[in-house]
Amino acid sequence: MPDHEFALSTPLDVRLGQTDPKDTAFPLRWGILGAGNVSRQWALSLLGVPGATLTAVAARDKDRADAFAANLDVTRSFASYEAMVADEDVDIVYVGTKTWLHKEHTLLALHAGKHVMCEKPLASNAAEAAEMYASAADRGVMLLDGMWTRFFPAIEHARTLIHDGAIGEPLMVHADFFDPIYVIQVAPLAFGYEQAPSSIVTGGRAASAAILDYEGNHAAVLSFPPFNSELPEVTEIFGTQGRISLGRPGHCPTELTLHAPRVGGVPSQYRTNNEPAPQHRFHYPLPANVSIPSAFPNQHGFLYQAEAVHRCLAAGLVECPQYTQAESMHCMHIWTDIMRQKAAAANA
Amino acid sequence: MPDHEFALSTPLDVRLGQTDPKDTAFPLRWGILGAGNVSRQWALSLLGVPGATLTAVAARDKDRADAFAANLDVTRSFASYEAMVADEDVDIVYVGTKTWLHKEHTLLALHAGKHVMCEKPLASNAAEAAEMYASAADRGVMLLDGMWTRFFPAIEHARTLIHDGAIGEPLMVHADFFDPIYVIQVAPLAFGYEQAPSSIVTGGRAASAAILDYEGNHAAVLSFPPFNSELPEVTEIFGTQGRISLGRPGHCPTELTLHAPRVGGVPSQYRTNNEPAPQHRFHYPLPANVSIPSAFPNQHGFLYQAEAVHRCLAAGLVECPQYTQAESMHCMHIWTDIMRQKAAAANA
Numbered sequence: 001m002p003d004h005e006f007a008l009s010t011p012l013d014v015r016l017g018q019t020d021p022k023d024t025a026f027p028l029r030w031g032i033l034g035a036g037n038v039s040r041q042w043a044l045s046l047l048g049v050p051g052a053t054l055t056a057v058a059a060r061d062k063d064r065a066d067a068f069a070a071n072l073d074v075t076r077s078f079a080s081y082e083a084m085v086a087d088e089d090v091d092i093v094y095v096g097t098k099t100w101l102h103k104e105h106t107l108l109a110l111h112a113g114k115h116v117m118c119e120k121p122l123a124s125n126a127a128e129a130a131e132m133y134a135s136a137a138d139r140g141v142m143l144l145d146g147m148w149t150r151f152f153p154a155i156e157h158a159r160t161l162i163h164d165g166a167i168g169e170p171l172m173v174h175a176d177f178f179d180p181i182y183v184i185q186v187a188p189l190a191f192g193y194e195q196a197p198s199s200i201v202t203g204g205r206a207a208s209a210a211i212l213d214y215e216g217n218h219a220a221v222l223s224f225p226p227f228n229s230e231l232p233e234v235t236e237i238f239g240t241q242g243r244i245s246l247g248r249p250g251h252c253p254t255e256l257t258l259h260a261p262r263v264g265g266v267p268s269q270y271r272t273n274n275e276p277a278p279q280h281r282f283h284y285p286l287p288a289n290v291s292i293p294s295a296f297p298n299q300h301g302f303l304y305q306a307e308a309v310h311r312c313l314a315a316g317l318v319e320c321p322q323y324t325q326a327e328s329m330h331c332m333h334i335w336t337d338i339m340r341q342k343a344a345a346a347n348a
Numbered sequence: 349m350p351d352h353e354f355a356l357s358t359p360l361d362v363r364l365g366q367t368d369p370k371d372t373a374f375p376l377r378w379g380i381l382g383a384g385n386v387s388r389q390w391a392l393s394l395l396g397v398p399g400a401t402l403t404a405v406a407a408r409d410k411d412r413a414d415a416f417a418a419n420l421d422v423t424r425s426f427a428s429y430e431a432m433v434a435d436e437d438v439d440i441v442y443v444g445t446k447t448w449l450h451k452e453h454t455l456l457a458l459h460a461g462k463h464v465m466c467e468k469p470l471a472s473n474a475a476e477a478a479e480m481y482a483s484a485a486d487r488g489v490m491l492l493d494g495m496w497t498r499f500f501p502a503i504e505h506a507r508t509l510i511h512d513g514a515i516g517e518p519l520m521v522h523a524d525f526f527d528p529i530y531v532i533q534v535a536p537l538a539f540g541y542e543q544a545p546s547s548i549v550t551g552g553r554a555a556s557a558a559i560l561d562y563e564g565n566h567a568a569v570l571s572f573p574p575f576n577s578e579l580p581e582v583t584e585i586f587g588t589q590g591r592i593s594l595g596r597p598g599h600c601p602t603e604l605t606l607h608a609p610r611v612g613g614v615p616s617q618y619r620t621n622n623e624p625a626p627q628h629r630f631h632y633p634l635p636a637n638v639s640i641p642s643a644f645p646n647q648h649g650f651l652y653q654a655e656a657v658h659r660c661l662a663a664g665l666v667e668c669p670q671y672t673q674a675e676s677m678h679c680m681h682i683w684t685d686i687m688r689q690k691a692a693a694a695n696a
Contacts, residue, residue: 232582
């Protein structure tokens with residue numbers, strides 16, 4: 001069982017010839033909207049991007065905004081979101097406020113002509129998200145869903161392996177995490193997002209799990225327990241010829257194991273043989289040029305998405321192929337359906 | 349992360365003071381009904397039980413029965429099931445035929461006054477299983493559901509840990525395996541079987557996954573993909589204070605990892621801290637006195653259940669506490685409901 005250091009040095013947009021790795025130096029002046037912990041972590045990740053400048057921060061509470069600015073060498077601080085998005089020295093706004101404020105704050109920044117990267121989930125429901133994307137399209141600016149998971153090399157490698165047929169036809173995915181939007185995105189990662197699920201059933205503690213059925217006999221078994229616990233954080237994608245197992249934490253993995261088929265193309269399963277499948281384990285060391293104290297695990301992996309934003313905007317792209325607007329909407333529709341079923345279960 | 353050799357030398361029935369370990373020497377003369385591969389493996393596992401004698405084998409095909417008997421030193425071979433169960437030198441019959449024949453063959457043996465151990469699933473549906481148990485009760489003999497998983501030391505240890513509160517209150521289980529009855533039994537292992545699930549929803553490829561909702565906010569997320577693949581074989585039981593992760597193969601595990609809570613009783617989860625929970629990994633070496641060539645992995649773990657049958661019958665028990673008739677019926681009801689939904693999906 002060899003262990004591999006696997007440096008996937010070419011992100012998807014670079015591999016597709018859409019962007020240039022050097023364009024992480026493309027200058028973007030960032031305004032941070034919301035001065036909470038996730039905003040702090042995003043701001044710290046920007047310190048690792050050569051072209052990024054922390055220009056402004058805004059919070060309703062002036063003291064919080066000032067403290068955030070002082071801590072992180074942000075040039076200006078605002079107690080008014082409106083004033084910050086009007087700042088001519090801000091190119092792109094990071095929206096790090098609460099989910100139910102994402103739409104309001106994103107539209108505020110878009111209306112001021114700024115690019116926006118908004119934390120996940122993008123909005124409170126799919127209809128809001130569609131309205132936000134339409135607003136960005138009207139102005140020709142970027143609106144990026146902050147699904148940072150998709151920018152990790154382990155995920156990019158998983159996508160490549162699936163595309164190259166390393167596990168044959170993907171048939172089923174398993175994923176769990178307390179935040180459903182993270183586990184939902186695993187389904188289109190494996191199966192694509194051209195078709196909506198043909199059915200979604202939820203169950204468990206006030207709908208804490210869901211089974212997604214896709215055309216072509218694909219199924220996603222997702223679990224998002226709402227209680228504090230030590231979660232399995234499994235992300236498994238398995239198909240006709242093998243299985244991809246992402247390392248923990250499943251939403252920001254730095255490890256991938258490919259359980260490859262046996263020689264002769266027969267998948268290893270206890271029905272057909274007595275030996276475990278050959279395993280290939282790959283490691284993807286996190287960026288060393290960023291460190292985020294007191295963060296969740298692997299939080300400095302934010303850097304991967306931050307770099308992509310610079311590369312893509314340098315190339316004139318307002319979408320990232322790692323997580324397009326269409327895919328984001330696909331996930332928002334599923335999330336909205338699950339939330340609807342969850343609300344119905346809670347009120348039953 | 350210490351690794352422990354954990355020799356759980358006291359099976360549940362012994363711990364409960366119901367049986368004596370020495371009673372594996374209690375004499376039982378076995379008749380094997382069905383001469384297929386699983387019967388062969390069961391017969392080989394009996395070679396490791398001091399009190400077991402392979403007295404008879406029966407198959408509809410005389411040549412198959414004779415070959416089986418010659419291979420395994422079985423005293424007599426029959427081409428008639430009726431003749432074998434009438435043999436006065438047979439104390440207990442192992443039913444290893446196809447599922448749809450389990451009821452017929454089990455009743456045949458019970459009517460002849462024999463104890464019966466029947467391969468899982470016990471019957472084609474819960475109604476059949478109830479009829480079979482009633483027949484065994486009428487005669488005061490054992491009818492044991494062949495859920496060998498439950499007799500593995502790793503499972504006995506999991507049960508003990510749950511009982512002792514090592515993971516707090518169990519809230520959710522995840523399990524997958526191609527045979528649904530194996531993953532179903534994980535739910536009552538964690539939550540007990542006093543109450544039926546309050547709801548069962550299925551989904552996926554012709555209902556290849558199910559979510560079981562139990563009173564008290566317990567939920568089981570089960571997946572039983574019907575295609576050949578390298579399955580994850582996850583068995584996870586997680587609660588308010590930690591998690592039990594059974595090793596692969598999940599249906600016959602020889603390893604258990606306890607992800608214990610942090611000091612102070614706070615469960616380790618990314619919401620509340622940045623360090624992984626302390627892990628305690630336990631190994632349970634398989635019995636060395638049995639070896640089964642060309643078998644599925646860990647198949648010689650059949651021995652654990654074989655030994656229990658001898659111990660329990662020696663003590664006059666017609667049930668094993670590792671998997672009582674009530675628990676078997678609990679699982680049969682869930683299985684029947686899932687099969688019903690699966691048939692409905694296939695016909696939709």
